[in-house]
Amino acid sequence: MNKMHLWRRNSLKRRLILSFLVIIIIMSALNIYPYYSISVLMSRMSSTFELNVELNQLNNTLEQLNYAYESYLETKHSKSLDDYYRYSHDLWEQANAIQIDHSSMDNVLVMNDIRNMISNYLSEMDAAVSARRARMVDPYLKHYEESAKIHQYIAEYIQKLNNTMFFQNTDRYTSVRKSIQLVQALNFGVIFSILALTLVLIFWFTYRITKPIFELSKAADEITHGNLNVPKVLVTSDDEIGIMAEAFNRMTESIREHINEINEKAVLERRLQEKEMENLIIRTNLREAELHALQSQINPHFLFNTLNAGAQLAMMEGADRACTFIENAAELFRYNMRNLDKPVTIGDEIRNVENYMHLLNERFADKIEFVMEKDESILDRRIPCMILQPIVENAYIHGVSDMETQGRISLSAYRQGGHAIISIRDNGKGMSGERIREILQGGAVEADAAEGHAGHTNGIGLNNVISRLKIFYSRDHILEISSEPGIGTEVVLRIPLSETDF
Numbered sequence: 001m002n003k004m005h006l007w008r009r010n011s012l013k014r015r016l017i018l019s020f021l022v023i024i025i026i027m028s029a030l031n032i033y034p035y036y037s038i039s040v041l042m043s044r045m046s047s048t049f050e051l052n053v054e055l056n057q058l059n060n061t062l063e064q065l066n067y068a069y070e071s072y073l074e075t076k077h078s079k080s081l082d083d084y085y086r087y088s089h090d091l092w093e094q095a096n097a098i099q100i101d102h103s104s105m106d107n108v109l110v111m112n113d114i115r116n117m118i119s120n121y122l123s124e125m126d127a128a129v130s131a132r133r134a135r136m137v138d139p140y141l142k143h144y145e146e147s148a149k150i151h152q153y154i155a156e157y158i159q160k161l162n163n164t165m166f167f168q169n170t171d172r173y174t175s176v177r178k179s180i181q182l183v184q185a186l187n188f189g190v191i192f193s194i195l196a197l198t199l200v201l202i203f204w205f206t207y208r209i210t211k212p213i214f215e216l217s218k219a220a221d222e223i224t225h226g227n228l229n230v231p232k233v234l235v236t237s238d239d240e241i242g243i244m245a246e247a248f249n250r251m252t253e254s255i256r257e258h259i260n261e262i263n264e265k266a267v268l269e270r271r272l273q274e275k276e277m278e279n280l281i282i283r284t285n286l287r288e289a290e291l292h293a294l295q296s297q298i299n300p301h302f303l304f305n306t307l308n309a310g311a312q313l314a315m316m317e318g319a320d321r322a323c324t325f326i327e328n329a330a331e332l333f334r335y336n337m338r339n340l341d342k343p344v345t346i347g348d349e350i351r352n353v354e355n356y357m358h359l360l361n362e363r364f365a366d367k368i369e370f371v372m373e374k375d376e377s378i379l380d381r382r383i384p385c386m387i388l389q390p391i392v393e394n395a396y397i398h399g400v401s402d403m404e405t406q407g408r409i410s411l412s413a414y415r416q417g418g419h420a421i422i423s424i425r426d427n428g429k430g431m432s433g434e435r436i437r438e439i440l441q442g443g444a445v446e447a448d449a450a451e452g453h454a455g456h457t458n459g460i461g462l463n464n465v466i467s468r469l470k471i472f473y474s475r476d477h478i479l480e481i482s483s484e485p486g487i488g489t490e491v492v493l494r495i496p497l498s499e500t501d502f
Contacts, residue, residue, distance in 0.1 A: 049169060054098050055162045059155065061091045062118075066151055069125050073132055073144065084129070088122055104168070110161045114154060121150040216248055223252065278471050343472075346413060346420060346495070347379035349388040353411060356389050360396060368400060371410040378413060378420040383495055384468045391424050391491050394462055399428025399489055420495040427488040436481045440466065469493070 065087035072080035095118050100108045128143035215233045222230045230252065233245045350372070357370040392409060400407025412423040442463055469478040473496065483489035 051098065051100070051165050052162055052169070054094070055158055055165065058091070058094045058098065058114075059158045059162075061087055061094055062151070062154055062158070065091050065125075069129070069147070072129065073140075076132070081129075084125075088125070091118060092122065107161060107164060107168075110157060110164075114157045114161065117150055117154045117157065121147055121154060124150060212242075212245055216245060219248065219252070223255070229256075275471075278467070281467055342385060343382040344385045345379060346381050346383055346422070349383065349385075350374060350379070350411070350413065352386075352389050353392050356392060357409070367406060368396065369406055369408045371408065373411070374413040375415050375420075378415050378495075378497070381420050381495060381497060384472045387465055387469065387493070388422065388424070390462060390465050395424060395426040395428065395489065395491075399426040399430075403428060415497070418497050420493075420497055422493040422495065423490060424492075425488060425490040430483040430485040430487055430489050432483075432485060436483060439463065439481065440479075442466070 065084065068080050068083035068087055071077065072084050095115050098111060100111045124143050124147035128140055128147055131137075131140035131143060212233065219230045219233050232249045232252075354372070357368075360368055361370065388411070392411065395409050396407070400409065408427045410423075410425045412421075412425075414421055439462055466479055470476055478494060480492045480494070481489065482492075
């Protein structure tokens with residue numbers, strides 16, 4: 001089946017066979033043509049010579065008839081009469097059998113005259129024989145003399161036509177000889193042309209065959225030296241070489257795709273290692289935050305229970321403001337005691353920020369103004385624990401705590417497209433662009449560590465928040481910081497609302 005398929009296609013084998021068959025057919029035709037031409041010319045010459053022979057036979061029959069005719073008139077012998085009748089019949093049959101080529105009308109007219117004269121000649125001889133047998137002297141002499149004249153004319157016309165045909169045959173022979181010479185010259189020229197064409201075809205086929213093979217070998221050599229970015233070998237033919245080039249191109253593409261898959265797997269493995277490293281970092285940050293809590297001189301549970309007891313005591317004594325303050329402090333400590341690995345809702349985070357800001361307002365009276373706007377439709381969205389309170393705490397400590405005028409911290413939570421946007425803005429002293437880049441790139445870890453716990457409710461810094469956000473949402477651009485020195489700072493979180501977005 002494969003062999004038949006290759007034969008139906010424009011295979012190299014098929015093209016070679018067809019090309020050689022065409023050359024053989026052309027050469028055979030060129031050899032047959034001169035032979036055919038010469039045969040036609042020789043046939044025309046033979047017909048002319050045969051006409052000369054027929055005219056000579058006609059002339060011989062005419063003389064034999066005349067001899068038998070005169071012999072009978074002299075001897076009245078019966079054998080002579082039989083010969084006379086037999087030669088009369090033969091003469092008439094031979095005259096009618098001669099066919100002249102109509103290419104020469106003069107010859108045709110002469111032959112027609114000869115037939116007419118033979119008819120008259122036979123009539124006059126018959127009349128003379130009849131008069132001789134009847135012993136009518138005068139009619140006999142009259143018809144005899146007339147037949148003798150006609151005989152003379154017939155002989156002269158036959159000789160004239162014979163000579164004319166001979167000269168025409170000579171001319172034809174000369175023309176045929178020239179034609180043969182011309183055909184031979186043309187034949188030699190065509191033979192040399194065919195030889196030249198054969199050489200051209202050999203060089204052309206050799207070039208068509210060797211060029212793609214050279215390209216294939218060159219590309220294969222490049223691949224063996226490690227260069228897989230070789231261009232495709234372009235072969236326009238659909239023969240065996242084209243099939244081989246197409247298979248080579250597919251093989252090269254397959255090798256290239258395999259190498260790319262290996263490289264992609266290596267990149268994925270490297271990314272997995274990076275993710276594992278990031279997970280290790282976040283676990284380290286969580287352990288550090290938990291360690292800071294454990295390092296408190298007072299047990300957190302004991303402190304929470306003590307604050308609850310103080311809140312109940314204040315409530316029984318009617319100190320409502322003190323009760324609310326202690327309850328907010330207890331709620332803040334209880335929230336800080338959560339496991340940081342478990343996510344919470346945006347509403348939980350906002351309530352923790354409200355507790356923290358209530359404590360600040362009670363401590364510093366009206367020095368800090370806290371403004372909050374929230375969209376109820378996004379409060380159930382889950383986010384990592386302890387994200388918003390460290391950002392608000394940084395806004396207070398590093399932004400507005402040292403201001404002589406009233407500080408302002410605002411928190412806005414709203415929906416924008418497929419994201420929940422949480423904006424924390426302050427009107428504090430701001431920070432430089434270089435400092436922002438250090439924070440976003442993790443370069444502010446040492447500075448936060450040097451600050452320790454001074455003024456912080458926990459050991460969770462902004463770098464820890466950024467790292468956990470990146471790992472939780474598997475993307476880099478979750479948190480943005482914009483600030484101008486002397487004007488304030490804004491931290492914006494873009495939380496995806498759809499689980500498929502992270």
